[in-house]
Amino acid sequence: MSVRLALLIAATLLCAPIAAAQLRAGAAKVEITDRAAGPVNDPSFVKALVVDDGATTVVIATLDVVALEEIGGIPPGFMDAVRADLRRDLGIPPEHVIINASHCHSVVRRDAATLTVQAVKAAWGKRTAVRTGAGRGKEDRIMENRRMVLKDGTQADVRRAYAMPPDDAVVATGPVDPEIGVLRIDRTDGTPLAVLYNFAAHPIQGVPSGGNTADYPAFASQVIEETLGGGALAFFVQGAAGDINPAKYKDVHQPQNAEPLGNLLGLSVLRAWRAIEPRDSGPLRVLREALSLPRGSDLDRRILAIEAERERLLASLEGTSLNFKTFVPLYVQYKLGGDFPSYYSHRYLHEKAQGREELARLDAENRAHLDRYLSNILAMEQITRLQTNLALLKKHRATHAAAGSRTLDVEVMGLRVGGFQMVTFPGELTVDVGLNIKKRAAGPYDFVAGYTNGYIYYAPTAAQRRNTGYAQEDCDSWVDPEWQQIFEDKAAEVLKRLAAR
Numbered sequence: 001m002s003v004r005l006a007l008l009i010a011a012t013l014l015c016a017p018i019a020a021a022q023l024r025a026g027a028a029k030v031e032i033t034d035r036a037a038g039p040v041n042d043p044s045f046v047k048a049l050v051v052d053d054g055a056t057t058v059v060i061a062t063l064d065v066v067a068l069e070e071i072g073g074i075p076p077g078f079m080d081a082v083r084a085d086l087r088r089d090l091g092i093p094p095e096h097v098i099i100n101a102s103h104c105h106s107v108v109r110r111d112a113a114t115l116t117v118q119a120v121k122a123a124w125g126k127r128t129a130v131r132t133g134a135g136r137g138k139e140d141r142i143m144e145n146r147r148m149v150l151k152d153g154t155q156a157d158v159r160r161a162y163a164m165p166p167d168d169a170v171v172a173t174g175p176v177d178p179e180i181g182v183l184r185i186d187r188t189d190g191t192p193l194a195v196l197y198n199f200a201a202h203p204i205q206g207v208p209s210g211g212n213t214a215d216y217p218a219f220a221s222q223v224i225e226e227t228l229g230g231g232a233l234a235f236f237v238q239g240a241a242g243d244i245n246p247a248k249y250k251d252v253h254q255p256q257n258a259e260p261l262g263n264l265l266g267l268s269v270l271r272a273w274r275a276i277e278p279r280d281s282g283p284l285r286v287l288r289e290a291l292s293l294p295r296g297s298d299l300d301r302r303i304l305a306i307e308a309e310r311e312r313l314l315a316s317l318e319g320t321s322l323n324f325k326t327f328v329p330l331y332v333q334y335k336l337g338g339d340f341p342s343y344y345s346h347r348y349l350h351e352k353a354q355g356r357e358e359l360a361r362l363d364a365e366n367r368a369h370l371d372r373y374l375s376n377i378l379a380m381e382q383i384t385r386l387q388t389n390l391a392l393l394k395k396h397r398a399t400h401a402a403a404g405s406r407t408l409d410v411e412v413m414g415l416r417v418g419g420f421q422m423v424t425f426p427g428e429l430t431v432d433v434g435l436n437i438k439k440r441a442a443g444p445y446d447f448v449a450g451y452t453n454g455y456i457y458y459a460p461t462a463a464q465r466r467n468t469g470y471a472q473e474d475c476d477s478w479v480d481p482e483w484q485q486i487f488e489d490k491a492a493e494v495l496k497r498l499a500a501r
Contacts (some may be wrong), residue, residue, distance in 0.1 A: 007246040013310035021053035023281050023417075025130045025185050027194040027233040028122035030064065030115045033212060034073075041211030042105040042218050047235055048119035049185075049194055050127060053284040057092050058415065059120055060196065061099045062235045064214035065108050067455035068101050068426075074112055079453060081113040082120075089117075090124055098413050098424060100237045101451040104203035104215040129188045132280045132418035134445035137180035137272025142216065142261040143201035146245040147464070147471055154469025158245055161388050161472075161495065163381035174438040176200075176244055177431050179438070180269055181187035181237075183449030184276040192232040195224055197269045198422065199448040200239030200431060205246040208255035216246065219262025224269055234269070236298060237422070238451045240434025242458050243473055256261040280418030285498050287414035291490055292407045294480040299397040306390045306470060313379040313386075320372040327373050330366060341366075389475035396457070396478060408478055411453050412487070421446045421498045423491045426454035430473055432461050433484060440492040443501040448491070461485065 029047040033040055036080050041461050044064035050059050061082075066072025068079060083094035099116070109115065146158040148165065149172040156165050181198035203215035217236035224234035246261055322330065334341040340348050341360045413424040421443050429450040450459070458473040462481035467474045 021055065021282050021284075023051060023053050023130050023284060024127040025049065025193060026123040026126035026128065027235075028119050028126060029233060030119040030122070031212070031308040032106045032108040032110055032112050032115050032490050034109045037212065039209065039211040039257075041207045041209050041213040043216070044104070044108050044212070044214045046112065046116045046119045047233055048116070048123040049196065049233075050120060050123040051284055052127065053282050055089075056284050057096060058286045059086065059092055059097045059415075060235065061097075061116055061120060062237060063099065063101050063112065063116065064104050064106050064218060065101045065112070066103055066105055067451060067452065068099060070455040070457075072101075072105070073108055073110065075110060076161070078113045082116050082346075085113075085117045087118055090121065096286050097453075098286070098415060099453055100424070100449055101455070102203055102214065102217045102236055102238050103241065103428070105215070106214050107212050114164075119449075122391060123344065130185050130193055131188060131278040132186075132420065133184045133276040133278035134280075134418060135184065135272050135276040136370050136445065137182055137183045137268045138178045139199065139265050139268040140176060140178035140203070142247050142264050143176055143244050144242055144247050144249070145176055146175045146249070147243050147473070150469060151470075155367055155464065155467045155471050156385065156469050157243070157471035157473065159472060160250065164250065165381075167377065169357055173341035173450065174243060175431060175435065177240065177434055177438075179447075181420070181422070181445065182269060182272045183278060183417055184273055184278050185417075186278045191230050192228045194233050194235060195228070195269065195273055196235040196237060196420075197224075198237040198239050198449055199265060200241040200434060201246060202246045203239050203246075203258065205249070205258035206256040207259065207262060213258065216258040216262035216265060219259045220266035220269065221265025223263055224273075224449060227270055228267075233261035234266075237449050240429035240431050240448050240450055242430035242460065243464075243471075244431055248341055277286045282418065283416060285414070285416040287494055287497060288415070289412040289490060289494060291410050291412050291487065293410060293483040293486060295400050295403070295406055295408050295478055296396065296480050297392050297406070298480070299400065302470075302475070303390065303393050303397065305468065306393070310383055310386050310390070313383050316379050317376050318372045320369045320376070322369050322373045323400060325345050327370070332364070334363075334367065334370060338454060355435065386470060389470045389472060392472065392475040396476070399478070408456060410456060412490055412494060414498050416498040419445050421495055422449055423447075423494050424449045424452035425459065425487060425491075426450075426452055427456040427459035428473070429478070430458070430460045430464060432458065432464075433488065436488055437491045437495075440488070442492070442496040446495050459487070
């Protein structure tokens with residue numbers, strides 16, 4: 001063999017793609033509803049997906065809960081307990097376990113850790129050879145950004161805990177992320193085994209019965225699973241939903257109902273699923289990165305600012321002869337009456353001709369009282385917003401003091417299954433953060449999940465965190481504004497490493 005031919009063969013071998021190992025996967029679910037807590041509209045589940053390639057095993061679990069530890073009934077130590085049991089019983093490394101909370105407000109059993117391990121073990125026992133494919137869908141009808149930009153440049157948010165600002169004070173709203181990230185997993189005979197879908201919106205719509213519910217993700221997954229049949233499971237993975245509400249979240253004219261929203265999302269997932277042709281058998285990769293973030297250092301200043309604004313609003317309240325009983329009919333009367341609210345126009349003309357104009361003077365007095373009463377109402381509404389967020393700031397100030405550290409250690413995970421890639425974070429990422437990471441993404445199908453492997457409250461952008469209008473995401477947060485750049489850089493790095501061959 002000539003040297004040239006030998007070099008050519010060597011180069012060909014080096015450039016040839018390495019055959020991906022055959023993937024195996026299994027999926028299972030276990031109900032976690034606390035049925036002793038009250039009426040149940042629909043069940044809540046932990047679902048487990050176990051994927052391995054013979055060398056690496058990864059667990060992806062999704063829970064119909066508010067959060068993993070800290071709030072929502074999941075006791076402290078949940079993550080450690082699940083990981084320890086899986087390592088002991090199945091040999092799965094802790095750094096290969098990814099658990100996402102949907103952030104629905106269902107009430108679940110206190111032994112959710114035991115039930116999660118049970119689901120993983122059931123999925124482990126069902127592993128079979130699979131093929132995978134990645135894709136994306138779109139759904140922009142079921143959610144809206146709850147942050148509002150006001151005329152004074154500050155931002156407020158849409159919450160059931162307090163009143164909305166006046167319509168004429170609102171000049172803009174924030175974006176949404178309509179993208180659905182989809183991982184399709186089929187058995188090698190072509191039957192569907194699992195669908196993992198990533199989407200960003202708060203599951204807080206509720207149901208007309210008022211019963212315990214896993215909200216729109218549960219209805220979406222039900223649509224998917226009933227359509228696919230054969231025991232296939234749908235895994236909802238919550239995205240950067242920190243400031244994304246269900247559509248018409250404050251509607252008071254009809255019962256709140258998450259089912260139509262879930263139906264729309266489920267159909268959109270299925271539309272994307274059908275466009276995916278599973279062909280990948282790998283690669284399977286998982287990364288875990290520890291990240292140190294700065295804790296909020298400005299809470300004292302923000303608390304003082306809110307207290308000062310509250311005092312200013314209290315001082316602005318003025319006395320008026322009206323109460324609610326007299327204000328409502330008088331307000332309607334003057335809104336409908338135009339220039340002649342107290343009687344028909346001819347009487348005003350008669351009084352003007354006689355030089356008396358008693359009705360005009362009465363109108364001026366009543367309008368002044370109405371203006372003062374309305375001003376008091378608006379001040380009261382603003383005070384309720386300030387009170388709610390002031391309490392959050394004080395709570396987190398106490399948490400920081402007890403922690404005794406100026407930094408917060410969090411876990412960032414990276415997952416690759418075939419062409420599907422995802423980076424995770426334990427906080428409630430606001431949508432701009434997720435969109436920023438996607439813009440920097442290394443691969444064609446890169447997605448972002450919050451609420452994963454822990455919970456550190458809201459993670460707003462640096463600009464949102466500095467907002468002096470005080471939306472909840474700005475106050476219900478453990479991090480300083482500088483956290484955003486640190487995380488976005490790390491997320492971009494993780495996605496790039498996952499994509500490298």
